[in-house]
Amino acid sequence: MTSSSALFPSRKAVLWFIVSTVWLSCTLAVGAVASNTSEKLARVKDIASIEGIRDNQLVGYGIVVGLQGTGDSQQTTFPTQTLASTLLRMGVSVPAGAIRVQNLAAVFVAATLPPFARSGTKLDITVSSAGDARSLEGGLLLMTPLYGADGKIYAQAQGPLVVGGYAISINGNIKQMNHPNTARVPFGAIVERAVPLDIEGKSQFSLLLNDADFRSAEAVADAINSSLKRSAAHPLDSRRVILSVSPGEEVPAFLAEVESIEVPIYPRAKVIVNERTGTVVIGGRVVLQPVSILHGGLAVNVVSEFQVSQPGPFSDGKTKVVQQTNVDAFDKPVNRIELKQGATVDDLVRSLQTIGASARDVISILQAMKSAGALEAEIEVL
Known part of the structure; x- marks a missing residue:
């Protein structure tokens, strides 16, 4: 007849088994957490962009009026020439040499035309002095056409300026805060011409990574295919990943789903x-x-x-x-x-x-x- 000690393990053995099991579980859990935290994740929209869906830069030249004696001086001739041309278009003929005003300033106007902007879309603009004006505070930007890289007019800008600084000059003493020669006009431009961009019916798109890396491109393609459960992406090089749209699939919904996918990133040191x-x-x-x-x-x-x-004294030095x-x-x-x-x-x-x-x-x-x-x-x- 066998003894009970042989059939049942001792309390020390049971306790040691429990401690070993808990220690092993904690070790595996810590290892899993460490492996997960070591891999950084980011959304596709934060590390890449769709080729062709991009902003466009606009620029224009105009004049700002209504300044309180802080505009361009008489040594700057092109503001008066611009004013003379503007008055001539309005039916007033005044020689540029006869204009003596300090309440206007020549400015450059910059704006960004976002993708899919249509006629009537309003844009924010930035206005900067092109002459020697001391401040643009209180000025009004007259209607200014904004041109694209192809020389065509895409928007018209006009409106009162918002200046984030000031400059005061009295008896040669100048007190200035921030940069009064640059101003903003919120929603100061209206789009007149849209950039043609049609994504409906397209079957392929190129995903462009912000930082070229072969491992990141491979990881992005694998994450997209795993999330969509089909072979919808494959890397072409270190920066481009080709996306394939299924027949009958809505393109905006497809791109929205792709951009929201979290993928591992491998930034360079x-x-x-x-x-x-x-x-x-x-x-x-x-x-x-x-x-x-x-x-x-x-x-x-x-x-x-x-x-x-x-x-010394009494010397000729x-x-x-x-x-x-x-x-x-x-x-x-x-x-x-x-x-x-x-x-x-x-x-x-x-x-x-x-x-x-x-x-x-x-x-x-x-x-x-x-x-x-x-x-x-x-x-x-x-």
């Missing part, structure tokens, strides 16, 4: 450097290799002082100004930074802050690290 402002932006995917950085500097100061050489130049050179001590295996961007930033590196120093160090092969990322200089 980049370091953005702005030399003018000293701004450095380092992406989170940047990989650092073990490297030792020695950073120092040589500072040279040149100081010029002007002293007066005064001759003359008083002269003599320039004294002093040159000082300081060799700064070398600062050392060591990045070991597995170092992150945060470690690099903290180390650079520790040694007191300026933005210019950081730019030089990053470029040197890239040349040494310790920075696995693309450096883009703005």
